[in-house]
Amino acid sequence: xxxxxxxxxxxxxxxxxxxxxxxxxxxxxxxxxxxxxxxxxxxxxxxxxxxxxxxxxxxxxxxxxxxxxxxxxxxxxxxxxxxxxxxxxxxxxxxxxxxxxxxxxxxxxxxxxxxxxxxxxxxxxxxxxxxxxxxxxxxxxxxxxxxxxxxxxxxxxxxxxxxxxxxxxxxxxxxxxxxxxxxxxxxxxxxxxxxxxxxxxxxxxxxxxxxxxxxxxxxxxxxxxxxxxxxx
Amino acid sequence: xxxxxxxxxxxxxxxxxxxxxxxxxxxxxxxxxxxxxxxxxxxxxxxxxxxxxxxxxxxxxxxxxxxxxxxxxxxxxxxx
Numbered sequence: 001x002x003x004x005x006x007x008x009x010x011x012x013x014x015x016x017x018x019x020x021x022x023x024x025x026x027x028x029x030x031x032x033x034x035x036x037x038x039x040x041x042x043x044x045x046x047x048x049x050x051x052x053x054x055x056x057x058x059x060x061x062x063x064x065x066x067x068x069x070x071x072x073x074x075x076x077x078x079x080x081x082x083x084x085x086x087x088x089x090x091x092x093x094x095x096x097x098x099x100x101x102x103x104x105x106x107x108x109x110x111x112x113x114x115x116x117x118x119x120x121x122x123x124x125x126x127x128x129x130x131x132x133x134x135x136x137x138x139x140x141x142x143x144x145x146x147x148x149x150x151x152x153x154x155x156x157x158x159x160x161x162x163x164x165x166x167x168x169x170x171x172x173x174x175x176x177x178x179x180x181x182x183x184x185x186x187x188x189x190x191x192x193x194x195x196x197x198x199x200x201x202x203x204x205x206x207x208x209x210x211x212x213x214x215x216x217x218x219x220x221x222x223x224x225x226x227x228x229x230x231x232x
Numbered sequence: 233x234x235x236x237x238x239x240x241x242x243x244x245x246x247x248x249x250x251x252x253x254x255x256x257x258x259x260x261x262x263x264x265x266x267x268x269x270x271x272x273x274x275x276x277x278x279x280x281x282x283x284x285x286x287x288x289x290x291x292x293x294x295x296x297x298x299x300x301x302x303x304x305x306x307x308x309x310x311x312x
Contacts, residue, residue, distance in 0.1 A: 005278075012274075016267065025257065032259035035266045042270070077280070081273050089266040096262055194274065201281035208288055218292065 001204070004197030008190045015186035023180050032096050039089040041187040042082045046114060047149055049079035049195060053121070054146045057139030067203070069135035070210070072142065073125050074202040078195055080118035086111060098162060106155040107163035114152055117145035131210060 019037035026033040056072035059065055090108065091101045102108065121138045128134035156163055176184075211217050256263045 031256035034263050038266045038270045085273055092262045092266050198277050205281045205284045
């Protein structure tokens with residue numbers, strides 16, 4: 001788990017430094033386009049984490065694996081945070097470029113729905129007392145909500161939106177300068193690694209909470225003095 | 233920031249002054265608050281499991297102490 005953070009942080013720092021200092025100014029948007037280096041990786045993460053959550057929720061529902069329930073449920077907070085970050089940075093970018101903080105555009109609206117789905121999953125999980133049935137109910141909600149993921153992704157192609165189309169394409173040429181792509185890719189990888197580290201950290205704590213009455217938790221905790229910190 | 237970095241950007245005609253860098257061509261407020269929000273989110277995410285783990289540890293310590301006290305009191309006071 002510390003390795004994921006350890007790998008993410010240098011990449012993150014390099015990406016942020018390059019994004020803020022290394023890359024040249026955009027010829028149309030000036031310096032404001034630097035928000036892209038936060039906005040786009042965050043948006044990718046908002047969809048990626050939803051996908052991870054759904055895969056785990058599916059495994060939890062079909063095979064009743066307790067660890068998958070925890071993994072699915074503890075993906076949600078960081079997913080919601082990235083979705084919120086996407087919306088906020090989009091807003092901060094929209095104000096100087098489009099002249100508005102918010103518009104009911106297909107991309108923006110579907111991303112907002114994604115945020116509500118995350119919050120719904122978290123709320124439902126918190127609302128039911130029995131942890132396991134809570135995870136199953138919330139996982140079911142997450143799976144139903146997965147219909148929104150392709151809508152977010154393709155919204156810029158299906159509808160005429162104010163939001164621009166994809167600049168980075170997995171297949172075919174990207175319409176972006178290579179020097180600008182490098183920090184973007186670095187930040188995209190760094191956020192993914194960070195998410196893995198964070199998910200493991202959150203799930204470990206949740207596992208301890210779930211098993212709090214059991215012997216192994218007590219014995220391993222008795223051996224760690226509070227200042228020793230890290231190990232459970 | 234070393235002089236070489238500044239030299240490089242001076243030569244390439246890029247920005248050379250700190251104040252210009254913070255200004256971001258008048259978009260400073262928008263750009264820096266975006267980056268700030270990102271960093272804040274990462275810090276929150278880092279602290280959450282740590283904070284949660286600490287509260288769980290305290291909870292367990294309390295529980296262990298309670299149980300210890302109960303066992304002691306039951307051995308000290310013989311039943312009538």
